[in-house]
Amino acid sequence: MRKNGVKMIKIKAKDVDVFYGKKQALFNISLDIEENQVTALIGPSGCGKSTFLRCLNRMNDVIDICSVKGEILINDFNINDKSCDVVRLREKIGMVFQKPNPFPKTLYENVSYGPTIHGMAQSKQEMDEIVETSLKKAALWEEVKDRLHEPGTGLSGGQQQRLCIARAISVRPEVILMDEPCSALDPIATAQIEELIDELKKEHTIIIVTHSMAQAARVSQNTGFFHLGQLIEHGSTDKIFKNPDNTKTQDYITGRFG
Amino acid sequence: MNLILFTFIVLLGFTSYYFGRKKAYTIQSTKKRLTALPQFYGYYLSIWCAIPAFIIFSLWAIFEPTIVKLLILSDYSNQGYLDDELNLIYEKTKALSRGQFTGEITPFIEASAEKYLSLRSIAQSSKVVIVLSAIIASVAYAYKRISSNSRTREPVEKFLNAVLFTASLAAILTTVGIVFSLIFQTIDFFKVIPLFDFVFGTHWYPAKAFVRDSSEALDPTMYSDTFGAVPIFAGTFFIAFIAMCVAIPIGLMSGIYLAEYASYKVRQYAKPLIEILAGIPTVVYGFFAALTVGPFLKELGTSMGLEVSAESALAAGGVMGIMIIPFISSLSDDVITSVPQSLRDGSYAMGATKSETIKRVIFPAALPGIVGSILLGVSRAIGETMIVVMASGLAANLTLNPLESTSTITAQIVVILIGDQAFGDPKTQAAFALGMSLFLVTLCLNIVALRVVKKYREKYE
Numbered sequence: 112m113r114k115n116g117v118k119m120i121k122i123k124a125k126d127v128d129v130f131y132g133k134k135q136a137l138f139n140i141s142l143d144i145e146e147n148q149v150t151a152l153i154g155p156s157g158c159g160k161s162t163f164l165r166c167l168n169r170m171n172d173v174i175d176i177c178s179v180k181g182e183i184l185i186n187d188f189n190i191n192d193k194s195c196d197v198v199r200l201r202e203k204i205g206m207v208f209q210k211p212n213p214f215p216k217t218l219y220e221n222v223s224y225g226p227t228i229h230g231m232a233q234s235k236q237e238m239d240e241i242v243e244t245s246l247k248k249a250a251l252w253e254e255v256k257d258r259l260h261e262p263g264t265g266l267s268g269g270q271q272q273r274l275c276i277a278r279a280i281s282v283r284p285e286v287i288l289m290d291e292p293c294s295a296l297d298p299i300a301t302a303q304i305e306e307l308i309d310e311l312k313k314e315h316t317i318i319i320v321t322h323s324m325a326q327a328a329r330v331s332q333n334t335g336f337f338h339l340g341q342l343i344e345h346g347s348t349d350k351i352f353k354n355p356d357n358t359k360t361q362d363y364i365t366g367r368f369g
Numbered sequence: 370m371n372l373i374l375f376t377f378i379v380l381l382g383f384t385s386y387y388f389g390r391k392k393a394y395t396i397q398s399t400k401k402r403l404t405a406l407p408q409f410y411g412y413y414l415s416i417w418c419a420i421p422a423f424i425i426f427s428l429w430a431i432f433e434p435t436i437v438k439l440l441i442l443s444d445y446s447n448q449g450y451l452d453d454e455l456n457l458i459y460e461k462t463k464a465l466s467r468g469q470f471t472g473e474i475t476p477f478i479e480a481s482a483e484k485y486l487s488l489r490s491i492a493q494s495s496k497v498v499i500v501l502s503a504i505i506a507s508v509a510y511a512y513k514r515i516s517s518n519s520r521t522r523e524p525v526e527k528f529l530n531a532v533l534f535t536a537s538l539a540a541i542l543t544t545v546g547i548v549f550s551l552i553f554q555t556i557d558f559f560k561v562i563p564l565f566d567f568v569f570g571t572h573w574y575p576a577k578a579f580v581r582d583s584s585e586a587l588d589p590t591m592y593s594d595t596f597g598a599v600p601i602f603a604g605t606f607f608i609a610f611i612a613m614c615v616a617i618p619i620g621l622m623s624g625i626y627l628a629e630y631a632s633y634k635v636r637q638y639a640k641p642l643i644e645i646l647a648g649i650p651t652v653v654y655g656f657f658a659a660l661t662v663g664p665f666l667k668e669l670g671t672s673m674g675l676e677v678s679a680e681s682a683l684a685a686g687g688v689m690g691i692m693i694i695p696f697i698s699s700l701s702d703d704v705i706t707s708v709p710q711s712l713r714d715g716s717y718a719m720g721a722t723k724s725e726t727i728k729r730v731i732f733p734a735a736l737p738g739i740v741g742s743i744l745l746g747v748s749r750a751i752g753e754t755m756i757v758v759m760a761s762g763l764a765a766n767l768t769l770n771p772l773e774s775t776s777t778i779t780a781q782i783v784v785i786l787i788g789d790q791a792f793g794d795p796k797t798q799a800a801f802a803l804g805m806s807l808f809l810v811t812l813c814l815n816i817v818a819l820r821v822v823k824k825y826r827e828k829y830e
Contacts, residue, residue, distance in 0.1 A: 168718060170714065170717065170718060173713070173714065173717055175632070175633070197720075198720045198721075198722060199720070200720075201717070201718055201719065201720035202719075202720040205718070205719075206714075206718035208711060208714060208715065208718075210711055212709070212711035212712055212714065212715040213715075214712060214715065214716070214729075214730050214733075214734070215712075215733065215734045216730075216733065224716070224719055224721075224729070225719040225720065228719065228720065228721050228725050228729070229720060275715070278715075278719065279718075279719075282719065282720070
């Protein structure tokens with residue numbers, strides 16, 4: 112989104128290196144991510160795009176041997192700083208995973224999970240409202256409003272993924288990270304999610320890792336191309352797909368490798 | 370002698386394997402296609418060696434003693450001996466032939482003993498001859514039958530199938546046999562002692578049944594107030610309850626620690642160490658409870674002005690709880706570890722802390738499995754014998770005071786069956802009745818536990 116013609120930068124990564132034990136997975140990544148836009152990260156398997164995504168909400172903390180160096184500024188605050196509270200950070204940065212992972216609880220409990228642990232609702236009524244709005248925004252409300260107290264694991268794959276999106280947006284995050292959110296879904300469910308992404312970008316900044324070039328072209332405004340742990344090129348999706356600067360990008364986009 | 374024969378037959382088995390394979394190679398060298406790998410031809414011949422040997426050995430084991438006995442006793446027929454006397458003569462003959470006879474030796478018996486020895490040696494040598502010739506004949510027959518298009522793989526596979534089936538059948542039949550012997554003895558017991566007295570009686574005093582003079586007629590009324598099982602059922606569940614009060618919190622918390630908090634290195638050492646607890650024989654726990662924990666509790670109680678029995682339910686239950694910790698901790702650790710990582714990631718990504726994730730996501734997801742592990746622990750606690758016998762006394766008090774001594778079903782079975790017992794005596798049959806009730810209780814618990822664990826499995830697979 113541009114304010115007075117100036118691009119608003121939400122996330123600014125500066126010289127990010129990531130190591131798994133002694134093996135370096137990401138080299139010197141610097142990338143700006145625009146607010147209220149969809150940024151797609153593409154590249155062949157094992158190129159580090161998911162690793163980079165997991166840096167943005169410090170999910171790499173969960174992996175013992177993983178260490179992250181460099182600065183990642185979100186709203187001009189370095190999240191790799193010691194003073195950063197991971198709980199608050201993850202409240203602001205939601206995440207949707209490759210495989211739908213609803214909790215083995217009811218639909219209602221799945222969506223109210225985040226608001227409960229962050230103490231966002233004072234009463235049952237407020238919580239009901241949050242659950243309803245989140246499910247509506249995730250385009251799932253109409254399908255499930257009569258069975259909110261049934262287990263979330265009973266839904267279809269596409270519905271489960273939309274439930275996970277509802278869960279992620281229930282705490283009104285500023286950024287939503289999506290790690291190949293459609294790779295386990297059929298084309299119809301994929302189309303629904305893509306439509307949803309387009310809707311969500313009005314209120315959230317979205318970063319999506321995808322294997323599907325077509326999906327990147329359809330949903331994103333900006334694209335970054337990763338290869339072997341390096342960010343080869345990034346820029347507007349139009350430019351990356353139509354007129355890339357780098358020959359590797361050109362080769363990948365046209366399907367010559369990867 | 371039998372051992373040498375057996376070794377020889379095994380060697381024959383290997384030799385026939387070798388011959389079978391060799392014949393297969395010979396066939397192969399004539400450029401003919403084999404229907405199976407050469408090994409199968411070897412196995413095929415080995416089976417043809419094993420089956421006749423097995424059949425003849427079994428027949429011998431079944432019929433040899435009977436036939437020898439018949440031949441020996443045929444000398445004594447028509448002399449007006451009773452069956453019991455004939456049996457006695459036969460036993461004397463056998464003892465004398467082994468040189469273990471200590472009574473008066475009559476010439477008759479001496480003659481029988483000699484005959485016995487010669488019969489045995491004839492039987493033995495004929496067995497050797499018959500077994501070896503049968504093996505050689507059958508292997509030779511099979512060897513001749515082998516050709517390029519003979520089927521060997523299927524018979525070998527069928528044979529293996531039959532062996533495995535027999536093994537599992539043996540296990541099943543044993544179980545069925547045990548259950549039936551329990552059932553019949555229990556029915557006999559309840560013919561003398563009314564079921565009502567057993568289930569609702571509050572006095573368990575089987576020693577009273579010792580006092581009966583065997584010449585007296587069986588009088589059911591004298592057993593009233595003797596076999597009331599309420600005190601020992603109460604004692605069993607009470608001690609199991611104390612044990613679970615120790616085992617559930619400690620086992621569960623250590624399981625959660627190992628699964629979620631412990632670093633890889635700590636887990637690597639801590640898990641085997643905890644599992645060593647499960648390997649300690651229960652007798653060792655028993656004397657630990659009787660000699661260390663019991664007296665310690667008594668002293669502690671005395672210093673606080675409490676009356677504590679040296680053999681208290683608390684000591685037995687507490688030590689039993691420690692014994693069960695590794696079961697619960699190890700099983701719940703496995704269950705928690707098998708909760709998919711994606712659920713943890715989902716929770717962390719929402720900004721939940723570790724303890725929130727455990728409390729709200731992992732624990733509920735793992736709960737069925739954890740309940741299963743607890744139920745298995747309970748059935749162990751109920752079936753545990755040694756600790757109770759040693760640490761909680763044998764007097765069946767009906768009490769809910771953990772500081773007093775009480776007794777359990779298992780301990781009472783031990784009391785009843787130690788020393789001399791007579792079959793058909795209500796006292797002995799009482800042990801079967803107790804065993805039966807114990808079996809029913811643990812069976813129910815295990816069924817529930819398995820159901821719960823199965824339900825859990827279906828969720829993620």
